[in-house]
Amino acid sequence: MLRKIVHIDEDKCNGCGLCIPNCAEGAIQIIDGKAKLLSDNLCDGLGACLGNCPVDAIKVIEREGDAFDEEAVEMHLKSLKEQPSSTKNTIPQNMGGCPGSRMMMMDAVEEEKNTPAVKSQLRQWPVQMHLVPPNAPYFKNSDLLITADCVPVAYGNYHQDLLKGKSVVMGCPKLDDVSAYIEKFVDMIQSNDFNSITIAFMEVPCCMGMIRALEQAMDIAGKSVPVHRMKITIDGQMVEM
Structure with a gap:
């Protein structure tokens, strides 16, 4: 038929x-x-x-x-x-x-001696996509960081280079329902006047789902916000897209 x-x-x-x-x-x-x-x-x-x-x-x-x-x-x-x-x-x-799920091992990094402890730049709680209220006060007029779950593990200077001075949400487009991400992004964009949005994602193909979700949400929300795309390689390098 x-x-x-x-x-x-x-x-x-x-x-x-x-x-x-x-x-x-x-x-x-x-x-x-x-x-x-x-x-x-x-x-x-x-x-x-x-x-x-x-x-x-x-x-x-x-x-x-x-x-x-x-x-x-x-x-x-x-x-x-x-x-x-x-x-x-x-x-x-x-x-x-x-x-994104292929096993690999990297060479151990030499221990750095006499390195001062890095202070956390986290300014809010919760941070997970499914838990943050879209109208939370810390989102108002903020610079938003959308980060894939693996990014803080892969990128050593995450707090200073990416998180500092920003509100944040995080999730995994491979493990979660991406349609729920789109709905949450739409609510967040419509409820807040973000100064900018930075999206930090891993180089693996499945992480592109986060970018696609944000792009669709911005189209639905009908608001234009400057977006910066930061790709993190598995060996811990950051590349601006």
Whole structure:
């Protein structure tokens, strides 16, 4: 039958896996480092996975395909739950799949002696995206820092170079529902007159979801705020984009 169904462009797909948690039917899996639709009858064609792809590799098209089968979905989800944990992820942990979860080790840094303790520049609490109230008083007329969870761990001078003098929210677009981020950003932008927004993100592809969420939120909110993009490499370097 002719119907709407998800199409994944494997040439664009980077294997980040952001689409998988948003597919309630479990119709998408990472196979050989690429997201793949397992079966036509598992896809409802509604495209819940679309907005979380950082490289625009997913779209809904109209083509011939098997009808959506709710019973098949139930059986598929049941089989996924019954799988031994060792077989749920067929990608070796140290290669393939999302670059953001690929294992690696860096050389140890020589200990610096007689270095004074660095003071925290945090001026508020809470900081997690899901916990901060969008109309919190510390956001009013502030310079906002949006930071991916891994950034403070990867970048040694985080407090002085990024956090100092700013309000902050943090989260992980790979592990969280990005649509909730968009809603929170819209509320924050509409409720506050930010002087500027700095977004600090890791170089891994899945972190681009944070930038996309902010861009969509600014379009929805209809307000223009200067945005500075700071990319942090896994080895702890900062690059302004």
